[in-house]
Amino acid sequence: MKCPFCASPESKVVDSRPLEENNSIRRRRECLECHGRFTTYEIIEEFHPVVVKKNGSKELFDKNKLLNGLMKACQKRPVDPEAIAKDVEAEIRNSLKQEVSSSQIGDMVMERLREADDVAYVRFASVHREFKDIDKFMEELTKLKSERDAAK
Numbered sequence: 001m002k003c004p005f006c007a008s009p010e011s012k013v014v015d016s017r018p019l020e021e022n023n024s025i026r027r028r029r030e031c032l033e034c035h036g037r038f039t040t041y042e043i044i045e046e047f048h049p050v051v052v053k054k055n056g057s058k059e060l061f062d063k064n065k066l067l068n069g070l071m072k073a074c075q076k077r078p079v080d081p082e083a084i085a086k087d088v089e090a091e092i093r094n095s096l097k098q099e100v101s102s103s104q105i106g107d108m109v110m111e112r113l114r115e116a117d118d119v120a121y122v123r124f125a126s127v128h129r130e131f132k133d134i135d136k137f138m139e140e141l142t143k144l145k146s147e148r149d150a151a152k
């Protein structure tokens with residue numbers, strides 16, 4: 001990124017602002033040579049992580065789908081499913097891996113729900129871990145409870 005005033009290639013970023021509409025980022029830069037300030041617009045490359053499902057099929061990551069699953073788990077609970085979905089999406093994007101398995105995503109969600117709310121956590125876990133029977137379900141609950149007690 002050359003300075004428009006003195007053509008020096010050295011500049012520092014003084015401010016960054018993402019522009020949601022077109023996946024670009026606006027940066028204010030300051031030239032290290034002449035201290036002239038200029039603005040650049042940088043396009044963020046689109047990143048589409050692929051989700052590998054349990055049966056091996058693949059589909060593009062869809063935050064809304066994740067959100068739907070979360071809404072059910074978080075119904076009438078003091079948890080914001082949108083915030084959790086966003087956070088999980090950010091983790092997937094930041095990992096920059098092209099593929100993520102659905103069970104990894106489930107684990108990411110569970111990690112967060114575990115912190116946020118027991119009921120939402122167990123509800124989500126029962127779907128994600130596909131509890132076959134009530135014993136498995138109770139096992140998870142007991143584990144959660146003893147971890148909580150140990151943390152006290």
Ligand SMILES: [Zn+2]
Pocket residue numbers: 003004005006007008031032033034035036
């Ligand atoms: Zn300059």
